[in-house]
Amino acid sequence: MLKIFHNPRCKHSRAGLEYLKSKTGEFEVREYLKNTLTTDEIKEILLKTNLEPSAIVRPQEDYFKKFLKGKSFTVDEWVKIIRENPKLLQRPIVVGKLKAVIGNPPHEIDKVLR
DSSP states (O other), X not given: OEEEEEOTTOHHHHHHHHHHHHHOSOEEEEETTTSOOOHHHHHHHHHHHTOOGGGGBOTTSHHIIIIITTOOOOHHHHHXXXXXXXXXXXXXXXXXXXXXXXXXXXXXXXXXXX
């Protein structure tokens, strides 16, 4: 089953959720700011997107600008940073059985639906 990591306060995340609803009704909505991401969930996102951790974080967030910009971290360090600061996560992220994508723009979600 598909899972969408969603922040209802984000217009891009809302657009992704609406797009996903228009394509299928079989998915789980995971509001990751209410229910903290697990280490395994973050690692699954990294594995299935095939992206480096720095590519799934939002560099425009204040926390990133103040504490992370210009620094290097290992994958495990990034996972811990994201787990402790979930607002850093790009959104929405849609995770399927074998693949995951950042759903911005929303049509990117099609890559998981194939």
